[in-house]
Amino acid sequence: MKFTLLLFPLLALALRSQPRSRTGVTEHVTLNLRPGISLETTNAGAQDWIFQIVGKWSGFQDGHWGLELGDAPTAVYWFFNWDSVASHQEFTRSPEYPATIEKVESLASSFSAPHVPLQPFPPREVFASPVVSWVTFNLTGVANSTATTNWQATANDFLGNLTRVSGYRAHSSGWEVEDSRVFSVLVGWESAESLGAYVISRSFAEGFRRLVSGVAWEHRVLRVAGYVPKL
Structure with missing residues (x-):
């Protein structure tokens, strides 16, 4: 949007x-x-x-x-x-x-x-990492609420498995308020290299393929540059 x-x-x-x-x-x-x-x-x-x-x-x-x-x-x-x-x-x-x-x-x-x-909120553990990957999944093309529920279960499994990945720090995720068909995920990494090693792995390819089947998605990678305090 x-x-x-x-x-x-x-x-x-x-x-x-x-x-x-x-x-x-x-x-x-x-x-x-x-x-x-x-x-x-x-x-x-x-x-x-x-x-x-x-x-x-x-x-x-x-x-x-x-x-x-x-x-x-x-x-x-x-x-x-x-x-x-x-x-x-x-x-x-x-x-x-x-x-x-x-x-x-x-x-x-x-x-x-x-x-x-x-969830978790606020995502402070994610941003304690130097590198964050931000992925959005748009489920507009998903047929019905049952299919969405099944997709959410697949996403939960995929995210849960990240704890076994070298270089993973933390993640936080949720559905957008403005468009409830869009699921947003933030993942903190020790380095760009650790993220890069993961995305060329077999476990990533197999799990991510199930997530994006019939689903539009967008991926951004950012370098965490600073903190914005409450004044």
Whole structure:
């Protein structure tokens, strides 16, 4: 689910239409950076300003941010832990919100920001790792609720088996609030090398093939770059 920045005002409207759940949620933000933007050097101040505003909000718990793995990242990821979707909704109605969005517009050409009630929550063990893989599975094509339940059982088995994989640290997962057909998984790794060794293994190939049969999926790998504290 991606939005051009011309549609930023619709984010607040979309959030207000969501159920006012009191379950803790992690906002998964992907920013597709404008050319020449670097959030570790020349544009770090703009990102820090955003984190200062968000960090002071009463419903915000904490968060982490990371960069697309590689020499010249074109995407940055923010993972904000909120008390509830309602807490974030309240922030979108605050006087600080328009200026925050304006600052984001200076950094990114487009973004997505689904909310996921992850388990375990908050996913701090995942982000204690230097490398995180983020996989989303879209079950739009799955026939019925029984098939979805069976898929969830397969996913649980796959994730449970990760504890036996060298280099695995922790994982957290859940269904998106905005689109209940999308299942999101965050997995922490000791290194990019340990993740790479796993994805070329036979056990990964066999287990993952069962997960993605008839299911659309997307995979991102990020380098954890920092912590976003509650202020």
